[in-house]
Amino acid sequence: MSRLSTVGVAALILAASALEASAQIAEAPEPIAVSWPHDGMFGTFDRAAAQRGFQVYREVCSACHDLTYVAFRNLAALGFSEEQVRALAAEYTVTDGPDDTGEMFERPAVPADPIPPPYPNPQAARAANGGALPPELSLITKARANGPDYLFSLMVGYEEPPADVETPEGMYYNAYFPGHWIAMPPPLQEGIVAYADGTEATVPQMAADVTTFLTWAGEPTLEQRKQSGLKVMLFLIVFTGLCYATMRNVWADAH
Amino acid sequence: MSASPSGRPEYSNAVVRWIEYRLPVFSAANEFMGTDYPAPRNLNYWWNFGSLAGVALVLQILTGIVLAMHYTPHVDYAFQSVEHIMRNVNFGWLLRYAHANGASLFFIVVYIHLFRGLYYGSYKAPRELLWMLGVVILLLMMATAFMGYVLPWGQMSFWAATVITNLFSAIPLVGEGIVTWLWGGFSVDNPTLVRFYALHYLLPFVIVGVVVLHLLALHQHGSNNPLGIDKKSPKDSLPFHPYYTVKDLFGLGVFMIVLALFVFYAPNLLGHPDNYIPANPLQTPPHIVPEWYFLPYYAILRAITFDVLFIPAKLLGVILMFGSIIVLFFLPWLDTSPVRSSRFRPVYKWFFWVLVLDCLLLGYLGAHPPEGTYVTLAQIGTAYYFFHFLILLPLLGKLERPRPLPRSISEPVLEPAPSATPAE
Numbered sequence: 001m002s003r004l005s006t007v008g009v010a011a012l013i014l015a016a017s018a019l020e021a022s023a024q025i026a027e028a029p030e031p032i033a034v035s036w037p038h039d040g041m042f043g044t045f046d047r048a049a050a051q052r053g054f055q056v057y058r059e060v061c062s063a064c065h066d067l068t069y070v071a072f073r074n075l076a077a078l079g080f081s082e083e084q085v086r087a088l089a090a091e092y093t094v095t096d097g098p099d100d101t102g103e104m105f106e107r108p109a110v111p112a113d114p115i116p117p118p119y120p121n122p123q124a125a126r127a128a129n130g131g132a133l134p135p136e137l138s139l140i141t142k143a144r145a146n147g148p149d150y151l152f153s154l155m156v157g158y159e160e161p162p163a164d165v166e167t168p169e170g171m172y173y174n175a176y177f178p179g180h181w182i183a184m185p186p187p188l189q190e191g192i193v194a195y196a197d198g199t200e201a202t203v204p205q206m207a208a209d210v211t212t213f214l215t216w217a218g219e220p221t222l223e224q225r226k227q228s229g230l231k232v233m234l235f236l237i238v239f240t241g242l243c244y245a246t247m248r249n250v251w252a253d254a255h
Numbered sequence: 256m257s258a259s260p261s262g263r264p265e266y267s268n269a270v271v272r273w274i275e276y277r278l279p280v281f282s283a284a285n286e287f288m289g290t291d292y293p294a295p296r297n298l299n300y301w302w303n304f305g306s307l308a309g310v311a312l313v314l315q316i317l318t319g320i321v322l323a324m325h326y327t328p329h330v331d332y333a334f335q336s337v338e339h340i341m342r343n344v345n346f347g348w349l350l351r352y353a354h355a356n357g358a359s360l361f362f363i364v365v366y367i368h369l370f371r372g373l374y375y376g377s378y379k380a381p382r383e384l385l386w387m388l389g390v391v392i393l394l395l396m397m398a399t400a401f402m403g404y405v406l407p408w409g410q411m412s413f414w415a416a417t418v419i420t421n422l423f424s425a426i427p428l429v430g431e432g433i434v435t436w437l438w439g440g441f442s443v444d445n446p447t448l449v450r451f452y453a454l455h456y457l458l459p460f461v462i463v464g465v466v467v468l469h470l471l472a473l474h475q476h477g478s479n480n481p482l483g484i485d486k487k488s489p490k491d492s493l494p495f496h497p498y499y500t501v502k503d504l505f506g507l508g509v510f511m512i513v514l515a516l517f518v519f520y521a522p523n524l525l526g527h528p529d530n531y532i533p534a535n536p537l538q539t540p541p542h543i544v545p546e547w548y549f550l551p552y553y554a555i556l557r558a559i560t561f562d563v564l565f566i567p568a569k570l571l572g573v574i575l576m577f578g579s580i581i582v583l584f585f586l587p588w589l590d591t592s593p594v595r596s597s598r599f600r601p602v603y604k605w606f607f608w609v610l611v612l613d614c615l616l617l618g619y620l621g622a623h624p625p626e627g628t629y630v631t632l633a634q635i636g637t638a639y640y641f642f643h644f645l646i647l648l649p650l651l652g653k654l655e656r657p658r659p660l661p662r663s664i665s666e667p668v669l670e671p672a673p674s675a676t677p678a679e
Contacts (some may be wrong), residue, residue: 221341226519226521229515251501
């Protein structure tokens, strides 16, 4: 048994060292450690924060960033009613077709449509952003090491560059961006959105809200996963315990 | 069920008897893993990992087949079809996370199975072919896992495919041609993805075929055991069922708990964040790292930074990387000791654990950029790995004085004599 644990520990060290290495490789500063309500075995998304975060995405981020894998219908999971989702979708216009005459036409979006992207293609996105491509956001929290903490840190991490370095043209200094120089201007300013629920729109508040929303957008099945996990674990522990008892029983006469 | 006068089992259920008379599946199953298959009575928990590997293989095939129903093997759609599985397919997230983490656990189980064989000398006569078939399975698993990792078509998928296929360009004269042939073009592109998909679906069934041979070879002489001595009397064995079926079932429960912990609570812990970025041939990630189970080989590959005579460094790295597995084929003859189990090999036992640490060290180094002390350590680790198999094992068999072996398996188990070697 002691050797079993030796190997277990060794495997964990191996896994941990690989992770530590991949973190080191990015040469990114350690992000601020945030305790999220969706962390842990029983974590769930803070619906109010996610709704506020969607508002931040819609009014600020969506000017440049696509949310490829989220459709309007998905927003129902954040607590929006069917009518709200329908009304929200109708505010957008999408191109559909071809119709019976072979022409493309414009129509209001329906809940089944994905949220329309800000640019028609990556080239247009680069052209409008000084050559930099604003990344797609529906997977951003999974596409970065320690994603939610990193995203929050990035949002609150804009500061004055050190006095002895020259600012490259069109770049901004961010304490948490790998290499520190980021092409995205500081997106959040105090009060840039007006929250309907009266929450004060400070930069850390908006950063936390939009991170909650984008974490949900990256893993909309997180709650289902953790809740199924609990049932599966309970079953497996009972099952394994019964197997152990049966094994002891069967083997009792063999020693 | 009782034995008939002819020695054939007689089944009480009439339907069973009817089928058995025409198609002897019940007696076959019984001889395969039932009451008619005698197993050494002293197998410890390390012997659980063979059946666990079988379960892991079945799990991968089942989840994989359903994933294949929803996946699109095309460079323009592969990444989004994986996201479609994660978001729109009922329990698609469960299938994908179980498949991805199942692959990792499959490797953990197989590596433990392999090192158990090393510790207890399970590769020695008459089990040489059993061992070599196992090495074939390992190679097939590695090919399958590599090609599976390419399918989501993320950044790491694409660049891992580029790095690994480029290894073949190290072959003199025909290398470049082989790489073009593997790619089906002049870079990793749609033809590469589609053929990897086809092969990723095919190879698991080839593995199943080799597993059948592996089991056939196993049943010829039965399992080795912690004492490494042959069964001498019926007292030395127990019927596989129920003793080892129930023990394997308990092991399966523990395995499923570990798998569930990863799948439900840390599904991306063993993955790389870059693979959630769609493949971009124009943008190389700062550091390309393989999945954790390939890290030791990756360290060996990159450890060779110097040419040897007329062999360029890259070719030598590739040779040593593949050689680290190929050497296992020769292990039954490289190890000259007649004693199987490390329990009776006081010196080899220590070197076994040094080899384990060496492999863990190589895994650690594989995750780091090949710079400075990392390279030096990887060179030492690589040299030691081959030293262990090619020099140490042949010599040790001649120089080491093994401890006296017990007379039978049942002797230390059933009537431990005071003078017997203490179990460690």
